[in-house]
Amino acid sequence: MLISASRGYKELPTLTAISLDQINRALSSRLTPWTDLATAATPSTSTARPTRPPSQSPSLPPPFQTSSPHHPGLPPSPRGRYPFILYPSSFIRACPNSNATHRTHHKLVSIHRKTRFNLPRQGLRKMSTLTAITSSTSPLASAFKKQKVAIIGSGNWGSAIARIAGNNALKLSDIFEYEVSMYVYEEDFNGKPLTQVINELHENPKYLPGIKLPENVVAYPSAAKAAEGATLLVFVLPHQFIRSVCTQLKGQINPEAYAISMIKGVEVKDGEISIFADVIEETLGVECAALSGANIANEVAEDKFSETTIGHREGEKGKEAAELFFKLFDTPTFKVGMIEDVAGVSLCGALKNVVAIAAGFTDGLGWGDNAKAAIMRIGLLEMKRFSEEFFKGVKPETFTETSAGVADLITTCFGGRNRKCAEAFVKTGKSFEVLEKELLNGQKLQGSETAREIHEFLKARGKVDDYPLFKAVYSIAYEGIDAHDLTSKL
Template sequence: MNAKIGILGGGSWGTALAMLLAQKEYEVHIWVRNESQAEEISVKRTNAKYLPGISIPKNINVSTIIKDVVKDSEIILLAVPTNSIREILESIGDAVVSGQIIVNVAKGIEMRSMKMISEIVTEYYPDNGFAVLSGPSHAEEVSREIPTTVVSASRSKEVAELVQDVFSSPAFRVYTNPDVLGVELGGALKNIIALGAGISDGLGYGDNTKAALMTRGIYEMSKLGVALGAEADTFSGLSGIGDLIVTCTSMHSRNRRAGILIGKGYTMAQAVEEIGMVVEGIKTTEAAYNLSKSLGIEMPITKEIYNVLYNGADVRNSVQKLMSREKKHEMEIVASLKSW
């Protein structure tokens, strides 16, 4: 038996990664809040709400006592929604000890502080190794061992490579990257564009519209990322354009599905209720919009999605505003340096 790994969160992604690690014979423990969910996983070996039709291996343990899962774990995997991260870290308290590595797989920006998860974790555990695991990776497919590639990002080469080794499998290829901020932002911001892609689908628009949203969306993502200190090249990688493609095109994506409902006339609240799980892109839209305003960065797609979600703007009017904006050069930086 390999080392113990503690997974905090029994949603679709936490469960899928638990299955991957259990297959590699790690000692896997999952923490869940709900007693009934813990009983379902323990007895029925299913997690029907989050991964219907999947059988959970018997060598995956489950508990509702979070400190028991954290204790003696070589890696502590954070697989809870972004805006629950701080609460989870506070509940762990001093159960985390030196040498334990914290890995985050959530994708978002904390609303109240506008901080990335790496920054929040550093507040609580500045001396522990940290990595983020991100990329185009639907839990539904990972649980079925469909070939997937992701990136392990850490400021420590040793930590990035350790996480790479732990999670790599014949169906799950892991690359490394030192740009933690860029990888985190790519995973968070693409959910905004996925909402837009879903809205486009809900309105009955076609491939042309979605291609435009995705292409201009990755530009917005990289523009905000670079302003915050990320590397532009990261947004051309797995956690940027890769994650954007999969989230904007798949029905596994909660963000796209929520967008489809909004495009069909649902309110934001109605769409979230219908999805039945956290839609990270909704809060990320507000966070990114506020960041863009504070930094003086133009992000027109984000702005219009924000107006639809939070100001009740008509979706067709928002599309018209985007289409009728002032004419621009496609590559604004290039245009500022060169002339015809």
């Protein structure tokens, strides 16, 4: 794979010959002992790669005796050329001229020294606007540009994940920009706009009360404003709102951004079914992964241990995106696993909500733990069979071995909102619509809606009877069938 730096830059024909592999190897060893810096004023033709012993931590360089007008603090460039050297990132940060352009410039210098291209000073200056490199989605670009994160959604899970992303952005400040923006669907909270309350209190008292958000998480009432300049977009809205938010974002986002869907639901439209990672990719033209797992939001927000799963696309871009999202979310108490299976991860998250409704029915009926375990076993098999029948390339192990699969099914059937509302459905006879309003304080139920959507999809194919548990949930929720009939056809 070659990098093209052709745009307006005739003096550097050799640049087109730098392979990504070379550059990545250079970047992976970009820390250099300061002793190398001390000899920087002497041009070197050495090809040896400067490396830092693992035990040695970087410290500030000795002050340079001389300075150049362009970069005070850098050694003069002998014969108009920079010496062969890699500049440590801490030095780049310490450069008195340390604005974003110069940091990029220094890193370019580092790479070109490493790859033994002696570039004229004038050329290097032009390279600070080298859009062909800095705007690409290559690993090189990731190394140059800090990632700007936007969380699209701010409900119960949206706020919990914004807290994690905000904290990790602060910790990994060489990878992520300081601010993590968060789209908040504006509403009134005790006479004030919710965005204002969140930005003043650094807490979302409506959807995640009692949990502090880091100060770098900033709420915006416009999805387009929150997503402005973002290179990493995190979609975490109830599934019924994704289409309308994607419409607001269409044409407004960086087409080279990576997205991830944390939405647990599917879209059924004109008899076809889609996962939301695909909807996002198709509507916005950005590569989209999926994250799902056994992740009751309040527990995650309290740093109680849990695992989660990123499902990523195949190929280099898919892996690169997953690795960036891994860095954004992984913490000692929120352990991220990865699998190349966007559809499997997404479908696990959507379909387990239907099974959790059935599990809630068993609670409402007072049937006990054995009955619930049976529902979960049968439900897992239907989830897997449905996914394999209607989606290509879904991996069986996603269902049986990852947090997105069996683990999320268990947690939702015991501790989720779907279970809770389904129990109340049996006990009170009220509709799910009413119970959502009464019990969830603005949070949204996904399972009852998904049961209806799956039924519509299967009906269009004459396959309703092939999935008896999904059918029973639909019939009880929407057709007035007695909950006691839940297991009669299983």
